[in-house]
Amino acid sequence: MPRLALLQSRAFASKAEALAHHESLIREAAKNGANIVVTQELFLTPYFCTIEDPALFDLADPLPGPLTDRLGQLAKECGVVLVSSLFEQRGAGLYHNTASIHDADGFLLGLYRKSHIPQDPAFEEKFYFTPGDSGWPVWNTRFGKIGVLICWDQWYPEAARLMALGGAQLLVYPTAIGWLPEEKPALGDSQHCAWETVQRGHAVANGCYLAAVNRTGTEGNTEFWGRSFVANPYGELVAKASTDREEILYHDLDFGSVENFRRIWPFFRDRRIDAYGDLTKRWRS
Numbered sequence: 560m561p562r563l564a565l566l567q568s569r570a571f572a573s574k575a576e577a578l579a580h581h582e583s584l585i586r587e588a589a590k591n592g593a594n595i596v597v598t599q600e601l602f603l604t605p606y607f608c609t610i611e612d613p614a615l616f617d618l619a620d621p622l623p624g625p626l627t628d629r630l631g632q633l634a635k636e637c638g639v640v641l642v643s644s645l646f647e648q649r650g651a652g653l654y655h656n657t658a659s660i661h662d663a664d665g666f667l668l669g670l671y672r673k674s675h676i677p678q679d680p681a682f683e684e685k686f687y688f689t690p691g692d693s694g695w696p697v698w699n700t701r702f703g704k705i706g707v708l709i710c711w712d713q714w715y716p717e718a719a720r721l722m723a724l725g726g727a728q729l730l731v732y733p734t735a736i737g738w739l740p741e742e743k744p745a746l747g748d749s750q751h752c753a754w755e756t757v758q759r760g761h762a763v764a765n766g767c768y769l770a771a772v773n774r775t776g777t778e779g780n781t782e783f784w785g786r787s788f789v790a791n792p793y794g795e796l797v798a799k800a801s802t803d804r805e806e807i808l809y810h811d812l813d814f815g816s817v818e819n820f821r822r823i824w825p826f827f828r829d830r831r832i833d834a835y836g837d838l839t840k841r842w843r844s
Contacts, residue, residue, distance in 0.1 A: 560812055560813050561594040561702035561703055561812050561814070562591075562594050562595070562809055563593065563594070563595045563729070563770060563789065563812055564588035564591070564595065564596045564597070564808070564809050565597050565770055565771075565772035565787045565789070565800070565808040565809075566584050566585070566588070566599060566602070566772060567599060567772055567775055567785055567787040567800045567806050567808060568580070568581065568584065568598075568599055568602065568775070568805050569774060569775055569776035570604070570605040570776060570778050571605075574604060574618070577604065578629075581598060581602055582633060584807060585637060585639065585641065586633075586637060588807050588809075589637035589638065589639050591807070593639055593807075593809065594640060594701075594702040595639065595702050595703070595705070595729075596637075596639045596641050596642070597642040597731050597733060597770065597772050598642065598643050598644050598733060598772065599644065599735060599772050599773060599774040599787075600709060600733040600734050601645070601656070601733075601735060602643065602645075603618075603645065604618050604646060605778050606774070606778055606781065606783070607687075608681075608683050608686070608687055609682075609683065609778070609779050609780075609781060610683065611686040616648070616654060616687070618646055619646040620645060620646065620647065621648050621649075622647045622648075622649075622657055622659060622670055623659075623667055627643075627661075627667055630643050630659060631661045631666065632665055634661040634662070634663060635663075635664055635665025636665075639663055640660070640661065640662055640700040640705070641659075641661040642658055642660055642705070642707055642731055642733065643658065644656075644658050644709060644733035645657050646687075647672070649689075653689055654688060655672040655673065655688055655689055655691060656673035656676070656684070656687075656688045656691075656709055656710075657670050657671065657672045657673070658670065658671045658707045658709060658733060660698045660700075660705070660707055662698075662700050662701055663701040663702065668698045668700065669693075669696060669698065671691065671693050671696060671707045671709070672689075672690075672691025672692065673688060673690075673691050673708075673709040673710065673712060674690055674691040674693075674708075674712055674718065675690070675711045675712050675714070675715055676688050676689075681739055681779070681780065684711070695718065695721040695722050695725060697722055697725035697726050697727045699726075703728050703729055704726045704729070705728070705729050705730075705731060706719075706722030706723070706727030706729070706731070707730075707731055707733075708722070708730060708731070708732050709732065709734075710732065710733065710735060710736065713732045713734065713754070713757070713758050713761075713771065716761060716764065717838070719761035719765055720764070720765060723765035723766070723767055723827075724827070727765075728767055728768065728812075728814045728817045729767060729768040729770065729814075730765070730767060730768070730769045730770070731769075731770045731771075732769070732770070732771040734772060734773040734774070734787075735773065735783065736773055736783065736784065737773075737774075737781045737782050737783035737784050738750065738781070738782045738784060739780060739781060739782075751786065754771075755771075755786070755796075759790045759794035760794065762790040762791065762792055762794050763792065763793060763794040764826060766792045766817060766820040766826065766827075767792055768789065768790065768791060768792065768812055768814075768817065769789070769790045770787075770788070770810075771787060771788055772787045772808070773785055773786060773787050773800075775802070775805060776803070776805075784802055785800055785801055785802045785803060785804070786800060786801070787799070787800040787808050788800065788808075789808070789810040791816065792816060792817055792820035798810040
């Protein structure tokens with residue numbers, strides 16, 4: 560069974576420090592038997608989207624480029640599938656929240672660009688990120704078929720379903736989500752419950768594993784809640800990280816159970832694909 564490792568980490572003073580630290584985490588995960596390693600969202604930087612500042616576009620990297628070359632070499636050296644969440648400069652004035660996917664031989668399988676972009680207080684992402692146009696690819700890696708989505712994508716059952724229909728056995732969500740101090744006393748537990756529950760539902764509805772890897776620590780006024788987790792096809796939490804510590808969360812994936820679940824609970828078979836046309840409309844009145 561392939562071993563999954565989620566790197567729940569924190570912010571660092573510079574991109575160089577963050578990259579060096581995560582390289583050590585990736586090597587540690589590989590030493591401990593990991594085959595698939597996933598970073599948190601935007602792992603090279605603080606979560607800079609708390610404000611709108613044009614100077615912060617300088618944090619972005621061209622992809623593919625020297626950064627993905629370095630990550631690919633690391634994946635090859637460690638023999639791991641590596642999913643890395645990055646800030647991409649695609650062209651002049653055009654930026655994406657992007658994940659690179661390297662196979663265990665270091666080959667860059669491709670990029671997934673975050674499709675759903677939020678705009679909330681302290682989550683000013685529409686200022687920085689263009690909605691992705693990479694579709695819903697599923698990456699056939701050495702250690703399984705993986706669908707990669709990013710943070711706000713995790714609220715949308717359509718995205719999870721499309722990747723499952725593409726053959727994904729595992730959905731992974733690099734994430735940066737936390738509490739704001741004015742909301743936490745009244746809504747903190749409810750917000751976390753909603754976040755975890757909706758994703759566990761995606762695992763059940765699609766008969767697959769689902770892994771969310773969040774950051775931890777306080778940045779500005781945002782307290783990232785950590786609690787990275789892995790859910791099995793029944794939606795059961797089979798691994799869960801702490802709230803306030805950096806850690807590597809491991810779980811061994813039994814992909815045979817994915818096929819067994821889909822045979823017993825044949826949701827794909829019973830879909831009424833002839834009756835869902837209205838899903839492509841903005842609103843149904």
